[in-house]
Amino acid sequence: MKFENSLNVILNDHQLSSELRDIALKVVNDERVTNEEAILLFDQGSLSFVGSLANYIRERKHGNKTYFNRNFHIEPTNICLYTCTFCSYSRLIKKREEGWEYTHEEIMDIVRKYDGVPVTEVHIVGGVLPQYDVKFYTGLFKSIKAHRPELHVKALTPVEYHYIFKKDKISYEDGMKLMMDSGLDSMPGGGAEIFDPEIRDQIAGGKCSGEQWLRIHEIWHELGMRSNATMLYGHIEAYRHRVDHLDKLRQLQDKTGGFQTFIPLKFRNENNQLSHLTESSVVEDLKNYAISRIYLDNFDHIKSYWPMIGRDMAQLSLAFGVDDIDGTIDDTTKIYSMAGSEEQNPALSTEELVKMIKRVGRTPIERGTLYNVVRDYTDVVFESDNEYKGYLSLPVLHDY
Ligand code: V47
Numbered sequence: 001m002k003f004e005n006s007l008n009v010i011l012n013d014h015q016l017s018s019e020l021r022d023i024a025l026k027v028v029n030d031e032r033v034t035n036e037e038a039i040l041l042f043d044q045g046s047l048s049f050v051g052s053l054a055n056y057i058r059e060r061k062h063g064n065k066t067y068f069n070r071n072f073h074i075e076p077t078n079i080c081l082y083t084c085t086f087c088s089y090s091r092l093i094k095k096r097e098e099g100w101e102y103t104h105e106e107i108m109d110i111v112r113k114y115d116g117v118p119v120t121e122v123h124i125v126g127g128v129l130p131q132y133d134v135k136f137y138t139g140l141f142k143s144i145k146a147h148r149p150e151l152h153v154k155a156l157t158p159v160e161y162h163y164i165f166k167k168d169k170i171s172y173e174d175g176m177k178l179m180m181d182s183g184l185d186s187m188p189g190g191g192a193e194i195f196d197p198e199i200r201d202q203i204a205g206g207k208c209s210g211e212q213w214l215r216i217h218e219i220w221h222e223l224g225m226r227s228n229a230t231m232l233y234g235h236i237e238a239y240r241h242r243v244d245h246l247d248k249l250r251q252l253q254d255k256t257g258g259f260q261t262f263i264p265l266k267f268r269n270e271n272n273q274l275s276h277l278t279e280s281s282v283v284e285d286l287k288n289y290a291i292s293r294i295y296l297d298n299f300d301h302i303k304s305y306w307p308m309i310g311r312d313m314a315q316l317s318l319a320f321g322v323d324d325i326d327g328t329i330d331d332t333t334k335i336y337s338m339a340g341s342e343e344q345n346p347a348l349s350t351e352e353l354v355k356m357i358k359r360v361g362r363t364p365i366e367r368g369t370l371y372n373v374v375r376d377y378t379d380v381v382f383e384s385d386n387e388y389k390g391y392l393s394l395p396v397l398h399d400y
């Protein structure tokens, strides 16, 4: 098979150190790599080496399948009490009038704008402000479910939950149960940043700690519910901090099995207090996807978030361990102009996304939030497909 050929090339490379060869053999034998080995991969593994291993695992788990879903995002506010140095939201707290603070009804107006649009998920996350409390969010989740019961509500992170439960003096356990009973279906992966306390304190001081983030996910999983996990990388952290972060996620996943997807988030340096930092290179980003795939053996999915990294990079990531490229919505002009924000919102139609995936030799699968298959696009032909005649005969990335 194709991927075995590329692994054979690696294993027969006489230049390869014995440590790296041992890691490759572990991957072939489906064994877990250690933290030291993961750091070695970051330090010494070439892009082609880690990429081949990650692609081997990706194809062993999913073959060519590449998942996406149809969702829309709502950010209740872009103003935040916290002062995370990597985030542009915190800058607006001193000039609140420049931001937005949607009311319950304004959020419901956005939800209603998607009536009749075949989206399966709403992803709600934004800044932290006092008026967005337990009562506000439980009321909101109930209203969304009353309006559109089958719409999956993926909302808020432990950053918000920690803040609102503390304010209302309720335990994490009672709070998460209340959220579940109000209609929350799953938790997105945000707010994780980097768990290491020293680094976290420097970039995200004041908000929930790494332990609290992990504890809230654990409680949520114990309720039988699912969530995602992220890692913000490429700022002031070292490789050992990334590996420590992955280690904590892998340990919790061993315990609960409740994580679905890991999403590495590349630090972007515009409009925030860390603008002086240079962003990580493409090679660094691909290596990070690959090593995440190699290390997180108990996570089913690795997702690249295409609105943030761009279409080309999303395509490339599919050869470096990634099997999911997040969401799309159709008829974006209409939807976004109705929502009042027009062009600045990244959006890609299902047709474009499907073609983007097929062009790199993968099989597009539309999924629900919990990875139920909504539609397999293998044999779906679009009217405009003749524009793309021949692309499937191009060599695909994973043949190299
Ligand atoms: O927690 C903030 C990150 C996250 C920057 O679970 C930044 O399906 C890069 O978690 N550069 C929120 N990243 C987004 C998020 C997410 C996105 C897509 C899908 C899912 C999912 C989750 O965005 C924050 C923070 O880590 N972030 N500022 C920045 N300057």
Ligand code: SF4
Pocket (backbone or CB within 6 Å): 080, 081, 082, 083, 084, 087, 088, 089, 090, 126, 127, 128, 159, 204, 207
């Ligand atoms: Fe930004 Fe979230 Fe930090 Fe608030 S808590 S400043 S929204 S990253």
